[in-house]
Amino acid sequence: MSSQPNTVFGIDLGTTYSAIAYVDDFGKPVVVPNADNALVTPSALFFESPANVIVGLTAKNYGRIDPANYVELIKRNMGDPLFRRELHGSEYRPEELSALILKKLKEDGERALNRTITDVIITVPAYFNESQRTATEQAGQIAGLNVRAIIPEPTAAAIAYAATEAGDQSILVYDLGGGTFDVTVMVVSGQRVRVICIQGDHDLGGRNWDEVIVTYLAEEWKSQNSSSDDPLNSPETLQELFKEAEEAKRALSQRNKTPVRINHAGRPARVELTRDKFNELTGGLLERTVALTRDVVDEARTLGVPRLDRILLVGGSSYMPQVQERLKAEFPSIQQQLFEPEQAVAKGAAIYASSKQIQDAYEEALMKLVGRVDIDLEVLPPETRIKVDQEVRGRLPGKSKQAIASGLNLEIINVCSKNFGLVVKDDLDCDVVAYLIKRNSPVPAERENTFGTYEKNQTSAQIIIIEAEESDMQNLPKSPDDPRCRRLKEVTLNLPHGLPEGHPIQVKYSLSEDGGRLRVYARDPQSGQDIDDNVETFNAIGPQELDEARKGTEGIDVQ
Numbered sequence: 001m002s003s004q005p006n007t008v009f010g011i012d013l014g015t016t017y018s019a020i021a022y023v024d025d026f027g028k029p030v031v032v033p034n035a036d037n038a039l040v041t042p043s044a045l046f047f048e049s050p051a052n053v054i055v056g057l058t059a060k061n062y063g064r065i066d067p068a069n070y071v072e073l074i075k076r077n078m079g080d081p082l083f084r085r086e087l088h089g090s091e092y093r094p095e096e097l098s099a100l101i102l103k104k105l106k107e108d109g110e111r112a113l114n115r116t117i118t119d120v121i122i123t124v125p126a127y128f129n130e131s132q133r134t135a136t137e138q139a140g141q142i143a144g145l146n147v148r149a150i151i152p153e154p155t156a157a158a159i160a161y162a163a164t165e166a167g168d169q170s171i172l173v174y175d176l177g178g179g180t181f182d183v184t185v186m187v188v189s190g191q192r193v194r195v196i197c198i199q200g201d202h203d204l205g206g207r208n209w210d211e212v213i214v215t216y217l218a219e220e221w222k223s224q225n226s227s228s229d230d231p232l233n234s235p236e237t238l239q240e241l242f243k244e245a246e247e248a249k250r251a252l253s254q255r256n257k258t259p260v261r262i263n264h265a266g267r268p269a270r271v272e273l274t275r276d277k278f279n280e281l282t283g284g285l286l287e288r289t290v291a292l293t294r295d296v297v298d299e300a301r302t303l304g305v306p307r308l309d310r311i312l313l314v315g316g317s318s319y320m321p322q323v324q325e326r327l328k329a330e331f332p333s334i335q336q337q338l339f340e341p342e343q344a345v346a347k348g349a350a351i352y353a354s355s356k357q358i359q360d361a362y363e364e365a366l367m368k369l370v371g372r373v374d375i376d377l378e379v380l381p382p383e384t385r386i387k388v389d390q391e392v393r394g395r396l397p398g399k400s401k402q403a404i405a406s407g408l409n410l411e412i413i414n415v416c417s418k419n420f421g422l423v424v425k426d427d428l429d430c431d432v433v434a435y436l437i438k439r440n441s442p443v444p445a446e447r448e449n450t451f452g453t454y455e456k457n458q459t460s461a462q463i464i465i466i467e468a469e470e471s472d473m474q475n476l477p478k479s480p481d482d483p484r485c486r487r488l489k490e491v492t493l494n495l496p497h498g499l500p501e502g503h504p505i506q507v508k509y510s511l512s513e514d515g516g517r518l519r520v521y522a523r524d525p526q527s528g529q530d531i532d533d534n535v536e537t538f539n540a541i542g543p544q545e546l547d548e549a550r551k552g553t554e555g556i557d558v559q
Helices: 057-065 094-113 130-142 153-162 206-224 235-252 275-302 321-330 344-369 382-395 401-409 543-554
Strands: 009-012 017-023 029-031 044-049 052-055 070-072 085-087 090-092 119-124 146-152 168-176 181-189 192-201 257-264 267-274 310-314 335-338 411-415 419-425 431-437 445-452 460-468 485-494 504-511 518-523 530-534
Touching (some): 009 094, 009 153, 009 344, 017 094, 029 344, 044 094, 052 057, 057 070, 057 235, 094 130, 094 543, 119 130, 119 153, 130 146, 130 485, 146 411, 153 181, 153 310, 153 411, 168 321, 181 275, 206 235, 206 257, 206 267, 235 257, 235 267, 235 275, 267 275, 275 321, 310 321, 382 401, 419 504, 431 445, 431 460, 431 504, 460 518, 485 518, 485 530
Parallel strands (some): 009 119, 119 146, 168 310, 192 411, 310 335
Antiparallel strands (some): 009 017, 168 181, 181 192, 257 267, 419 431, 445 504, 460 485
16 A cells, blocks of 8 residues: 555545545545445444444444444534443443544545545534534544544535635535534635634534434324334334435435335334425424524624625535525525535545645745745745745645645635633622633634732632633623533643732633634733643543553454
């Protein structure tokens, strides 16, 4: 197997389906087929034994027979420190289970391309919080991957779109996946993608539609068989119902009705599910997405985007006709486009990965030949520019000049999806949250403020870092105990003795370019004492456990 360290892959780690892609030497994004020659892999696992795990379509089929050893929808548990799944006597965290999906994508990709895959960009829902982003990154590390960045799924989709379309456009990305929903307004100008604002719900997706249909089918079986026995109480029947519901949902995207057969406890039932009935049952779910979409469109207007040119529909669940019809009714003047719903995110992540490599290669070449990176290539003397280009091509063997030029010009401006603050005392000596970085701030972001110690002779300042999800900027939660707040971490700045009450402490928050890595810096200006800390959340797996999980995953045969 050849080793090509200059290839960084993009991975769409989805709730129900996942994909891996790369950019070829000519600058074209390519989704890599899996061992079944399919471009997407079901994010499903079946544990035959602790040492043998099946991932993908075969796992889904086995899960209907033996649901006790079947795992799906694990993405919805990412960042949950309490979640454990027991399989064959062993407990697994969400990060470990997601790592097996990533390992499958990696190994299938290596077989298909005959090259080693090590470096990746992984996408997450735009509305994922810090804990969920960290958990995704750690899943990649457990799988033996070097995770170069975590980027939002809608941003990745917009990058893929920008690579195929010319001109300036204001777009809304409506991303309805299997388990999560994001809606994002962006301005695309050539190869520049600027995120304006985002909204979302990481517990809303196509699976919710399946659940509604499953409940309906179970009730129909009970009615037709005049039975009080509930099919939902049988794990085997439940898995079969979900299979039927998913297949019916897909069929109704093409037809107005479809027959569904149900077997439970040796007794059958037949239901003719119509598109109208499907829409009636799931209309409430659809309205939740429309409400979030309406909110983000309204917010975009306040942020300088008065109109939208296009709605991009991505995520497999956006195939449903009800989605397109409802959005057309809500936004009749805006053109819609189904844009590679199951591949756009992986392709966009690959384009982002390739672009970052190319831009890094230019920075390295400039540092070597010019001694600085903060210089416009256009102002260099022609002979120096030629040398820089030659140095870059040497660092990126096989890449065409067109692919390098395209990657060099890509510019992404993301925003953060949460509000970040710290706990301080108010005038009544009550704990309140002071916000430094607010939702939809462009990233990278850096905000600083000065706070006073709350009592004299204070020998340390405890900085409790808060993440808040409230989207209404006029109604941010004030109390750190508000359920909309999440305590990410506590760091302590040691102080000299004898300080008066109200002694100034400088606190600075920095958020990384991908919006997913928070850094806190605090300093006592009098003594010079300071603390500089990358915020690893309370929920993150520690280094030793992470290494043990990685070694454990290495010993699992993934098929």
